[in-house]
Amino acid sequence: MSKQTKIDLTFEQAMTRLEAIVAQLDGGSLSLDDSLALFSEGAELVHICNRSLEEAKLRMDELFPEAVRVD
Template sequence: MSDTPVSEMTFEQAMSELEQVLSQLERGDVALDESIALYERGAELKKRCEAKLKEAEEKVAAITLDAEGNPTGTTHVEGQ
């Protein structure tokens, strides 16, 4: 697992680590205590991925298009 706090991870970092966590859990060869810790870490990573995807969707939605379909600018997205 990464030493980077989940709250500071990029989408790609969180997704990569989530895949590693899932792989370890699916193998089933970890102790119960470690499985619980992995599950908790996985839940945090999933939440981070969802938040980063929502941010990206909001940025895309904020782009306005002119009559020809060209971007005309962006509107302020909350949290930016």
């Protein structure tokens, strides 16, 4: 997974992937290289999740019913 796509992950997607990684590591039977690669991907996801929670700013939009076609 490239860095660019990582940044595009939603919080929920990142969390889902993170949980999958932990489960995979827990299952064992991985090569050491794969384990370490998963670990560093997981660490990156932790960073992404933390950052998105810490840096998020609530956005407010306004929708005017007149602007939307309603039957």
